[in-house]
Amino acid sequence: MSDHDAAPPPLLTRFTSNIRRPHGLVAGVRAEFFCFNGPDADAVLILGRTDLQDALVRVALTRDGEHYGDFDAYIRRPVPKLLGMVANFYADNGVNADRITALGLSKFVDLAVMVDVHQLQTPDGAKASAATATSAVDKPARKPVGPHTAASSLLWSSMFLGQPQVLFALGVIDGPKVIGGGAEGARAARKDGWARLRQLAAVESMADADPAVIRAWAVENGVSVFLPKGYP
Structure with missing residues (x-):
C-alpha cells in the first residue's frame, strides 16, 4: 500500500x-x-x-x-x-x-x-468537490445541485438502468435480454448507461439534463415504459 x-x-x-x-x-x-x-x-x-x-x-x-x-x-x-x-x-x-x-x-x-x-466521485461518475460531497463530518448532507436535480435523483435510484432493454438501446450491452457479469457486471453496465445518458443530453452532470430529452429518447427507442413513476 x-x-x-x-x-x-x-x-x-x-x-x-x-x-x-x-x-x-x-x-x-x-x-x-x-x-x-x-x-x-x-x-x-x-x-x-x-x-x-x-x-x-x-x-x-x-x-x-x-x-x-x-x-x-x-x-x-x-x-x-x-x-x-x-x-x-x-x-x-x-x-x-x-x-x-x-x-x-x-x-x-x-x-x-x-x-x-x-x-472521489459521485455515483454518476462526476468528480466530487467540497460542494458536492455528502459529508457526515463537518456539514449537512448535500447532493449535486442543478436545474433537474430531483429528476436525476429519481432516475438514478430507479430500476431504469437495470433493464436490459434500456442498456441495449444505449449500446451498453450486446443483447436486449441479458446483463452479463453478475452483480458487478450489472453495476458496471449501470454506470456506463448513466454516462451514455449524460452524453445523450450533452451535459457533464445529469442534474443538468432536461428530462424531456431523456423521455424523448426513451419513447423513440421503445423503453419509456421503464421510466420511473413521477419522472417528468
Missing part, C-alpha cells in the same frame, strides 16, 4: 474500527471494517444512503498518527451486527484490490484504526 501525496479530496465520514479479513470475489475484493455501537457505528450509517451506492471513495487508514495505507474503492451498504456495524468497500481487480488484500495479513486483522473516507 502506498501514500497519495496530493491534497485529500472532500472528507465524507470518519470512524474508528477494527480491520476484518477481506473477502475475495471473482472480479475484485471487498474490504470490511467493524465498528462497535456508538458514535463510530453511527458515522458508518451515512454509507448506506442510496445516493452514495457505487460512489468512488479513497479510504485512508491511520493508527496513532501513523499512516497505514489507503485504497480507492466503491461504497457498499454497511451491514448491521448485534454489537455494531460493518463498513464495506469494493475494489475491482488491480492495484486497489491488492492493497485491500494486504489487510488480510494476521498483523492487521482486528487492528483498531482510524478510517477516513474521502469522496
